[in-house]
Amino acid sequence: MSLLLDPAAQDLLFREARTANTFTDEPVTDEQVQAIYDLVKYGPTSLNQSPLRVVLVRSPEARERLVRHMAEGNQKKTATAPLVAILAADNEFHEELPQLFPHFPQAKDIFAGDRGVREKSAALNATLQAAYFILGIRAAGLAAGPMAGLDFEGVQKEFLDDDHTPLMVVNIGKPGPEAWFPRGPRLAYDDVVTTV
């Protein structure tokens, strides 16, 4: 059984792509990030909520502030990656729903009254979009280094506000020397998929 997606694309996105821990000096441009966004923005979210927000950490001063909030094992790569992005969920995404989901004008009202419901939906859908974004980085011929080892509260205070919850930090660039460990084993199909 083969997939419709051509093997080169399978390799680029999944089979040969790896989480990079070192990077070359080659810069990652805003044009590249825009091309990535213009592809992955089409990935599906509930009611087209599209709650992912991205902070590109470009200035040396901002990079230094971010590195201080990373777990020790993540500091060096975050300090040296060509570009670092903070991915966050917008808990006030419902404000955009009249624009994003015009054929159901009441969609905004469903979320207006309950911040907890919004946070849950924003986390789910922004995390789906974070995965699309990681694959979009690979689609651009770059390596992604997503990290959850960080002080989330510190990153939120330093770079976001109460309405935006950080999900992860992603290093972006061309992989450098010894960029990755040997690939870890994956679970067998029968350990993951059951049928009822």
Place this chain on the structure above:
Amino acid sequence: MSLLLDPAAQDLLFREARTANTFTDEPVTDEQVQAIYDLVKYGPTSLNQSPLRVVLVRSPEARERLVRHMAEGNQKKTATAPLVAILAADNEFHEELPQLFPHFPQAKDIFAGDRGVREKSAALNATLQAAYFILGIRAAGLAAGPMAGLDFEGVQKEFLDDDHTPLMVVNIGKPGPEAWFPRGPRLAYDDVVTTV
């Protein structure tokens, strides 16, 4: 600025792919699901946690039980899709870490003591994998219909156990007549991406 991923693959996964609300009768085979899994299992998760678990709802009796827990607007499509999958997070994923992340044998211990930490990590990483799975369905030339409009507690009780948290239900098949609404607008780059 163009991406390295070839345009046909961009269309198949993102630009032309749509969330389907109707399906043809053509069956989705276990071989297709296996091919999808064998691609998307390579998508990155924290410490290779790989917490996604999938329940394929194949028997008519199980399908009926699932439909009862779906929101009214999702019942018809869940009843008629060729295949329906429940995607869930395994909150006991740390038991597999010695196998999945062999170069850091202490990884399991980080998670052993705190169920709350495990739940949070499992939700984040299984949701990333859910996005990879949705794109994998598209890579197989099929349409996905992911849904979060359902009684999560009911689905958990009926199909899972206390250690598995449902994330969403996904209809899978070839799109049928009038399978989708016109595509909703997406947010502009500058509304999503900021630079510091």
